[in-house]
Amino acid sequence: MIDPFEFSPWDFWTRADAAAHDRQRALLSGLGERPGHELGEGCFVSELASVDNDALRLGDRTYVAAGAYLTGSLRAGTDCSINPYAVVRGTVELGDGVRIGAHTSILGFNHTMSDPELPVFRQPLTAKGIRIGDDVWVGSHVVILDGVTVGDHSVLAAGAVVTKDVPAGAIVGGNPAKLLRWRIPPTGPRGDLGARLAAFADRARDQAGDVLDRSWEGSLFADRPGVAPTVRAQADAIEIADLLLGTAPPQAPLETQIERLRGWQDAATGRVPRLCSPAAEPDDPDVAYHVLSVGYALDLLDSGFAHPLTLVTASSAGEIASFVDGLPWGDRAWHAGHWVDALGTALLWSKRRGDALPTGIHESLLGWLVTHADPATGMWGPIGADGSRLQIVNGFYRASRGTFAQFGMPLPYPERVVDTVLAHVRDDRYFRPDRHDACNVLDVAHPLWLTRATGYRAEEVAATARRLLADALDRWVDGEGFGFRAPSRDDPSREASRPGLQGTEMWLATIWYLADLAGVSDALGYRPRGVHRPEPAPL
Template sequence: MAGALTTPETTTSDESGEPLAADFEPWSFWRTASDEQQRDQHRRIDALRSHGFVIGADCVVSRLAAVHPDALVLGDRSYVAAHAHLSGDVTIGADCSVNVGVAVRGRVRMGRAVRIGAHASLLGFDHRFDDPDTEMFRQPLRSVGVEIGDDVWLGTHVVVVDGVRIGSHSVVGAGSVVTHDVPAWAVVAGNPARLIRRRREPRARTTRASLAAHGDDARAQVGAVLASAWVDEAYRDSPGARPTVRAHTDAVELADLLTGAPPPQLALPDHVARLRSLQDERTGLVDEPGIAWGRVTSLLDDGQAYHVLDVGYALGLLGSSFVHPPRTLTDLSPAALVDLLDVLPWEHQTWGSGALVDALGTALTWAARRGHPAAAGRVEAVVGWIVAHRDAATGLWGGSGDGLREPVNGTYRLVRGTLAQWGVRVGGERALVDTVLARGTQVLDDPAASACDALDVVHLLWWAGSTGGVHRAPEVAETAAAILDDALARWVPGAGTPFAPDLPPSLQGTEMWLATAWYAADLLGRSDALGYRPRGVHRPEPFLATSCTLDA
């Protein structure tokens, strides 16, 4: 069985005369091992299979390796050398090498042709230490898992921690500690591992000429996009959809972005009147047409929260503003604001929590721009809470839950509505860049990624660079270039851009992907070639001028 250290057969010398050569150099086992050693290896494989493990053809598992997983798949022609340790739920593809002293523990998945240097550790689990009153070894384990693609080389003494994905065809230098995802075809090294170079040139990147052509196409075709969205005297996000406030404000954003004028379907005063009529006089909030304002609502209602932004910015682009301040948000005292932020479900609903802060920050911005006497004190209270509650290790606000998507989106929403609008610098951007680059790898690997997923990444990378200097600049540029390529490739002539690949082109998708393209191009120093710059909800400039600089 696994873990047995020796049998009479394992002491038989191979043709080199060294009795342990077959255990420490298993890549040559079937060529150099003695007949007795080969017979013993067949018994070893049979024993492993009898325990339910899936072992392919021509594999070698040294008698000097500790192999006691809960589940094991070992592909054809793969081998496990002496002093290796396999435990947990392990899947290893064909033609892989687990060399001397390698630890593969927890939930680990690797593709084919993965070469693991001596004394490396792939740790698909982690100890929790959340409770300071309980000894750490008594606290539960967590296992997200380690995933490794095809044709990967991990050097000697590499450590890969739980939750990391390593892309195919990549190389990890000796002694590296891999704490974030590694993209395909990358060469990384260091502690923590950083991108050194690419093994091959990435696909052709978007040039200034192609950016200019995209901007020209968008300007020439936006009229058709807006006209197709105008049905029965109302804007609809896409054909067949119901009329919404968001569709109307996206139409205003697109027309301003690409033509510098209101959408032609209504005269400017009519746009203003229609949007202002949707505001509730008592609360200052905005909901869809026909909604009775007596209903019970939640401050986490993403529709009401977002309408503070989209209607407010649309009215600003039209040269107007809200009739009433968003009192539900702006009339809270500084202490009440802090209490509200404290009770938001940051660990489990980071998206919704960030959306509310987005709306709250924007409401305070509108109040400050109109001279609300208490706006400044409220802004300071919100900034103080934000600085005090940031996770220094990730640069995010909120828990990670089952992944990075929710906390990165929640952080984007929080930053956009407060720190970015107010021009506040809080430091700590290196950790944020590390985390967002890891999320960027996930977005680029996800064929179903939406405009929201891509915009979260490029906006936060842009904001971090504008407030905290350049960190991991080659990887930031690589991520921005890939997202920019994707943004331009999704344009459907005459119809705009789908929000996500399985949806039709829409006003929302078009506006968000155009903003995404601008931020990605600006990270590369080429946004001027597009010929447009967001001025509304995705504007890069702060709406309030502050001199506040804090260290998180």
């Protein structure tokens, strides 16, 4: 019969008999004689554990239960426990009071796979190491990958797959792990903002169901009560549910939502018309935006368009260049960027579908943008005669989102983009707090995020992000979400200030970008995956 203390050694030294104590002391003595091994007072290592370390340090009262598998270099502090069948391999450091649940794997090394001709098991290993702070609870069946640092007082929920650093005091869970809430909220200037963001995100998640229910008309979503359902409202609901709930909207079966979106696409043109229109008018800006909104909504539902998008499949490279050249960059750069965004995203979906594309069409679109960017502003189109940069900044966001950002391409003049955006955000015509709207703030947040790797004017960028973020967080309306525009002291009753799905979807994404620029996005526990995804879209 196996001694139960082998699996539950917590009170071994107070309850086990003298003979068991003697066997354990002998085992510990033998381990301690190995080179690079050091064991503190009151430790326990099960006879049924596999301990094959190159270097091992266990602090006082640290226990290793039956079935545990230890290799590599492990340094553990005092009062740690490694529960049955846990795996701790590679270079791993544990602080004091780290409790590791059963069947957890902490893997402080990794295989390389750079040589496709060589089997993975024959390729070299790398080891960045894993560091876990003090007073950390690691639940059962958790996986922690190489290179991760876990902060003090944090909790890794059962089943979490931890691929990135965990801030001190955080409770994380899921695959990949993300912030669920705070065990100990951060403190200090950064911490205050982080705690405020975490509280906001908890509030938004708790109320996400109410926000969606409010706009559900029984069979379709409307942007808000009292207005007609739209195609975009269905897509916005899917984006909000994905961000806050991690699922499709629960108001309708998943299959129904997918079939509906795919069924609205015009088989002849690939475009999605308005609900109130029998045809997809080629110049309708809503129809152009449906390339993004419906396409990414389907993507979030693990589906895609049913038919080719003739916007790109039926156009030559020369026709695309001519079309972009004829857009109203001189006075309506936002409108021009809107169509470039649709073209770039149509290219993405066409590549995903495997549709035949005319030779050079992608290069034609990107090439036009590179060769026509203004070296003084980094953007397309002129500054307004009144000094306004609204059109070129908003147009830049739309055009760059669908091309450079979506395909992971470098911008031609990133530092000039920063200069232009920071000058624009000082314009009180648009950035007095009660004049903010989701479009204008997103259209500065995204370009600043897209250019962040330059490090140019980084402190000003972060300060701008914190200021805009603090204003945005105050505008959430319980059970309703965000209005597209901030309530205005000039017109407090304006319709666009009423909360709806569009405002909620856009502000949630904007808040993430601003928080990331301020270095505190991990407090939100969500990351955009749809239209506003920060990473290039996979092909």
